[in-house]
Amino acid sequence: MAEQxxxxxxxxxxxxxxxxxxxxxxxxxxxAKDEGKKVAYSFIVVGQDEIMRAMDIxxxxxxxxxxxxxxxxDAEKYLQRAEADNFSRSLCTYATCNIGFDMWREELGGAxxxxxxxxxxxxxxxxxxxxxxxxxxxxxxxQATRHYLRDVPVFIGGMYYPAWDPKIDxxxxxxxxxxxxxxxxxxxxxxxxxxxxxxxxxxxxxxVVDLTDRTWNLFVETYELRKTIPCPMDTGDxxxxxxxxxxMLGTQESYDFFLALNAELKEKIAAKQGVVENEKYRLLWxxxxxxxxxLSDFQYFNDKGAVFPVETTYRCYEPVYNLDLPKTSDPLxxxxxxxxxxxxxxxxxxxxxxxxxxxxxxxxxxxxDYKCNGVVFHSAFSCRSWHAGILLQAEILKxxxxxIPVLIMEGDIVDISSYNEADxxxxxxxxxxxxxxxxxxQR
Amino acid sequence: MSVTxxxxxxxxxxxxxEYGLRxxxxxxxxxxxxxxxxxxxxxxxxxxxxxxxxxxxxxxxEPITKADAHxxxxxxxxxxxxxxxxxxxxxxxxxxxxxPHLCDxxxxTNDVWSYNLDLPYWHFLNIPHVTxxxxxxxxxxxxxxxxxxxxxFTGRKITDQAIVEAVKQHNxxxxxxxxxxxLRKENPPLISGVEMMEVMVAAMSLPVDESSALIKSxxxxxKRREPPAGKKAPRIMIVGGQIDNVAVAEVIxxxxxxxxxxxxxxxxxxxxxxxxxxxxxxxxIAERYLRKVRVATTYIDTGDTYEENLEARFGHMKxxxxxxxxxxxxxxxxxxCDPYGFDVPAMKSFIEETGxxxxxxxxxxxTSSLSRVKTRVEAFLEMIA
Ligand code: SF4
Ligand code: SF4
Numbered sequence: 001m002a003e004q005x006x007x008x009x010x011x012x013x014x015x016x017x018x019x020x021x022x023x024x025x026x027x028x029x030x031x032a033k034d035e036g037k038k039v040a041y042s043f044i045v046v047g048q049d050e051i052m053r054a055m056d057i058x059x060x061x062x063x064x065x066x067x068x069x070x071x072x073x074d075a076e077k078y079l080q081r082a083e084a085d086n087f088s089r090s091l092c093t094y095a096t097c098n099i100g101f102d103m104w105r106e107e108l109g110g111a112x113x114x115x116x117x118x119x120x121x122x123x124x125x126x127x128x129x130x131x132x133x134x135x136x137x138x139x140x141x142x143q144a145t146r147h148y149l150r151d152v153p154v155f156i157g158g159m160y161y162p163a164w165d166p167k168i169d170x171x172x173x174x175x176x177x178x179x180x181x182x183x184x185x186x187x188x189x190x191x192x193x194x195x196x197x198x199x200x201x202x203x204x205x206x207x208v209v210d211l212t213d214r215t216w217n218l219f220v221e222t223y224e225l226r227k228t229i230p231c232p233m234d235t236g237d238x239x240x241x242x243x244x245x246x247x248m249l250g251t252q253e254s255y256d257f258f259l260a261l262n263a264e265l266k267e268k269i270a271a272k273q274g275v276v277e278n279e280k281y282r283l284l285w286x287x288x289x290x291x292x293x294x295l296s297d298f299q300y301f302n303d304k305g306a307v308f309p310v311e312t313t314y315r316c317y318e319p320v321y322n323l324d325l326p327k328t329s330d331p332l333x334x335x336x337x338x339x340x341x342x343x344x345x346x347x348x349x350x351x352x353x354x355x356x357x358x359x360x361x362x363x364x365x366x367x368x369d370y371k372c373n374g375v376v377f378h379s380a381f382s383c384r385s386w387h388a389g390i391l392l393q394a395e396i397l398k399x400x401x402x403x404i405p406v407l408i409m410e411g412d413i414v415d416i417s418s419y420n421e422a423d424x425x426x427x428x429x430x431x432x433x434x435x436x437x438x439x440x441x442q443r
Numbered sequence: 444m445s446v447t448x449x450x451x452x453x454x455x456x457x458x459x460x461e462y463g464l465r466x467x468x469x470x471x472x473x474x475x476x477x478x479x480x481x482x483x484x485x486x487x488x489x490x491x492x493x494x495x496x497x498x499x500x501x502x503x504x505e506p507i508t509k510a511d512a513h514x515x516x517x518x519x520x521x522x523x524x525x526x527x528x529x530x531x532x533x534x535x536x537x538x539x540x541x542x543p544h545l546c547d548x549x550x551x552t553n554d555v556w557s558y559n560l561d562l563p564y565w566h567f568l569n570i571p572h573v574t575x576x577x578x579x580x581x582x583x584x585x586x587x588x589x590x591x592x593x594x595x596f597t598g599r600k601i602t603d604q605a606i607v608e609a610v611k612q613h614n615x616x617x618x619x620x621x622x623x624x625x626l627r628k629e630n631p632p633l634i635s636g637v638e639m640m641e642v643m644v645a646a647m648s649l650p651v652d653e654s655s656a657l658i659k660s661x662x663x664x665x666k667r668r669e670p671p672a673g674k675k676a677p678r679i680m681i682v683g684g685q686i687d688n689v690a691v692a693e694v695i696x697x698x699x700x701x702x703x704x705x706x707x708x709x710x711x712x713x714x715x716x717x718x719x720x721x722x723x724x725x726x727x728i729a730e731r732y733l734r735k736v737r738v739a740t741t742y743i744d745t746g747d748t749y750e751e752n753l754e755a756r757f758g759h760m761k762x763x764x765x766x767x768x769x770x771x772x773x774x775x776x777x778x779x780c781d782p783y784g785f786d787v788p789a790m791k792s793f794i795e796e797t798g799x800x801x802x803x804x805x806x807x808x809x810t811s812s813l814s815r816v817k818t819r820v821e822a823f824l825e826m827i828a
Binding site: 085086087088090091092095131132135136137139140141143144146147150151154156157158160162163164165167168172173176177179180183184187357359379380381382383384385387388389390391392395396 | 550558592740
């Protein structure tokens with residue numbers, strides 16, 4: 001993220017701060033040992049951030065390191081190492097990129113591999129993963145990493161939410177899901193206590209959880225400012241501004257970042273300043289992680305008069321006041337409720353529109369709230385978690401909602417070999433023509 | 444029941460090549476057929492519900508023609524092929540499906556299946572990957588929701604007694620299959636790998652009592668056989684996820700080797716673990732699917748050291764290698780399969796450390812890629828001969 005071959009013209013000053021923040025996150029993991037802190041390989045959107053923050057564990061985000069390596073077009077050397085030890089090229093490339101890096105560092109006796117992007121990522125003292133909130137690599141990647149880092153302990157905790165079923169009221173299942181997730185978060189705390197030698201400060205955790213709630217609220221309130229026409233901030237920027245949310249949740253710095261972004265967007269709105277001059281098309285980034293090595297494609301859209309005021313990617317948050325969370329004195333139970341309610345909060349709406357699904361209701365909400373006239377999906381071949389099911393979303397959207405142009409792009413997050421810039425631009429050009437025809441028809 | 448003594452192998456071959464034949468007959472007789480995928484669907488509960496549990500397989504020799512419009516090509520090719528087969532109407536006799544959460548390829552396509560097949564009954568079960576006590580408790584709740592939804596569908600109560608009976612039947616079925624496996628320990632084995640695959644495929648398409656009768660019949664038939672004359676050939680074990688056809692077994696055995704053992708979900712992974720009968724029958728079922736069925740999505744972290752952890756994860760393979768006198772192991776993993784794919788380096792080196800050579804193949808679940816598989820297998824067999 002954050003750094004690309006052809007720098008995107010960042011629309012917000014906030015996004016311009018991101019490379020420095022992402023780099024600081026990485027160097028914190030390298031510095032930690034000298035500072036007497038423990039480092040944990042960690043995963044985003046799994047509910048463990050607040051535990052780490054409350055215990056001063058430095059999170060080392062493999063997903064961030066791979067994204068940065070990809071954005072610098074410098075991932076291939078790691079992918080090849082993993083492949084040489086029989087990791088298939090079809091596996092999650094965030095994982096194989098990191099594992100290739102780990103393999104190299106172990107070969108060097110723990111020394112940082114040469115020319116590691118932004119100084120590399122620190123060797124962990126522990127690995128925290130989950131099964132299943134989000135994907136298989138969230139527990140298979142730690143397990144595979146341990147094959148190379150044999151002394152590093154791994155914690156995997158269960159984290160689930162009720163599956164969507166139009167015939168079942170998920171509220172009848174919520175409680176046992178929350179009970180389970182809470183128990184697993186408690187196991188996570190025990191593991192961290194054991195491997196840091198420190199006890200959890202529960203009051204501190206409670207205040208980190210409160211800060212996180214407020215950050216969830218502020219994040220969405222800020223992003224909702226993008227409903228304005230012309231739109232003051234694009235998805236291309238959001239792929240940067242995700243950093244304080246995904247990788248720094250539970251820190252004051254993250255909250256302050258969104259305060260600043262909020263103020264900046266309000267200023268832009270007051271000055272009627274949009275990302276695109278003469279905004280012609282408003283698009284929803286419907287699903288998919290981006291090709292980190294080709295973020296300049298967002299600029300290409302912008303150059304054609306198209307802007308993305310909203311995206312589902314990295315928007316795994318909702319104001320907690322909309323989630324109606326039951327009161328509890330256990331901060332871990334609060335975290336569990338927050339995630340279960342987040343994943344299921346489109347279910348009731350989907351039940352009301354026969355043939356629809358929660359993912360499609362979410363798209364419809366965004367299309368309407370942000371006045372979008374097209375939807376773009378990106379299907380990355382190496383990640384099933386976010387990218388399997390996109391065809392179905394497009395198919396259902398077409399059936400349950402008035403016709404709207406849809407583009408599905410194909411590529412990868414890290415593996416550049418699947419990318420062809422000219423082809424991508426041709427597809428975007430054709431889509432813009434479709435959008436134009438659609439707009440004409442609507443007039 | 445249509446199996447008569449003495450012709451079990453022929454019957455198995457028939458059920459294997461005309462997959463679903465018996466389910467169609469049962470459907471015509473008024474039985475309800477509930478399909479499922481993988482080795483972690485709790486079949487005991489389906490049996491206790493009085494429906495016919497029917498495991499879905501793919502058609503490895505058929506190209507995918509319908510699925511691509513609805514399901515991404517980044518999904519594991521096995522799942523895509525089975526889905527394609529369902530779209531083509533090969534499973535038109537199904538009344539519904541029970542879909543266990545095994546992996547992303549299944550979890551993330553659950554809606555794709557349910558939406559496109561639009562069967563009267565559908566239920567997704569969140570079976571966890573971790574195996575601690577809270578996971579067992581959670582699984583019991585997941586099973587209770589499953590029972591409630593099945594009762595709603597069939598209109599019949601599922602009693603604890605019926606579950607216990609079903610557990611006994613499935614345990615007997617597993618025990619019989621293990622007896623059949625033991626006939627492979629002979630050198631040469633009394634039953635070939637191809638025949639064994641046919642029996643296993645047939646067995647998963649039948650109600651449990653019929654499946655047991657079929658296996659019994661095969662055992663009797665095989666026991667009566669003269670040991671095959673003299674062919675001295677390497678003994679191979681195959682390891683992987685969803686291998687549900689004879690194609691690879693044929694490649695191996697046509698190349699002058701015996702397929703004598705497997706660690707696959709249609710085979711030993713499903714038949715080795717039994718279900719304990721516990722005061723709350725769901726406890727034993729939860730424990731079986733979480734702690735005993737060893738699929739790549741079962742997260743095992745026992746052992747103080749990494750080496751002990753490897754032993755806990757893969758130690759059973761070592762035992763199989765000794766018991767079945769295995770000379771070489773083939774790891775057969777599908778493209779886009781994260782769970783098995785991430786295991787390959789650890790699994791390969793673990794087995795190699797036993798002194799047994801390993802061939803790792805990444806496959807696409809299609810006979811069209813079989814010539815490449817054949818060349819690699821032949822070279823491997825030559826190497827270990
Ligand atoms: S969500 Fe996708 S890209 Fe991220 S770790 Fe999981 S499989 Fe990889
Ligand atoms: S082969 Fe792998 S990806 Fe396919 S269903 Fe099995 S575990 Fe899932």
